Amino acid sequence: MESHNFERLKAHILPLSVSKVFETARLEWQLVGVEISEEFDQCPCGQDILDHCYIRNRLNRATTYVGNVCINRFVGIDTGNLFEGLKRIQADPSANANDDLIEHAYRMGYLYDEKEYRFLKQTKLKRKLSPAQLNWKQKINRRILNQTIVQRRGAHQSR
Ligand SMILES: [Zn+2]
Numbered sequence: 001m002e003s004h005n006f007e008r009l010k011a012h013i014l015p016l017s018v019s020k021v022f023e024t025a026r027l028e029w030q031l032v033g034v035e036i037s038e039e040f041d042q043c044p045c046g047q048d049i050l051d052h053c054y055i056r057n058r059l060n061r062a063t064t065y066v067g068n069v070c071i072n073r074f075v076g077i078d079t080g081n082l083f084e085g086l087k088r089i090q091a092d093p094s095a096n097a098n099d100d101l102i103e104h105a106y107r108m109g110y111l112y113d114e115k116e117y118r119f120l121k122q123t124k125l126k127r128k129l130s131p132a133q134l135n136w137k138q139k140i141n142r143r144i145l146n147q148t149i150v151q152r153r154g155a156h157q158s159r
Contacts, residue, residue, distance in 0.1 A: 004045045009066065009074050012044030016062040026075050029055045033108060036086060037150040043067035051083050086148055089141045094134055096124045110144050
């Protein structure tokens, strides 16, 4: 089943871009945030999505969002295991964030300082944390989840 319609995605992205050729227009876009919503929304390609990738055009500052498949396949921005990492800490706020999530959280300013970044990196494969470490990890994970999980319908649209 191929439901990610490239022509529809292109028709959405091109008018928001400076270049009129998709192959160069897509290079104008950068990832500025991700969110997981609990109700379905639509990617510009027509596909129902829960995973939202917010993108901004570097040249004209336009913003929009696409789903996690289209951002990788068509826009060419690799989100790696970012959403898997997010879903893992959503299911268990004591879980370890993976590399892609740690990098994203740091870039987005969800981590307060380099110490938090180093802590997440050093403990990303650790099964046993001290009570203090566990406490710290939960605190950071909740902060990340607060920025990335949308419970109210349409909350992300008010940006
Ligand atoms: Zn799509």
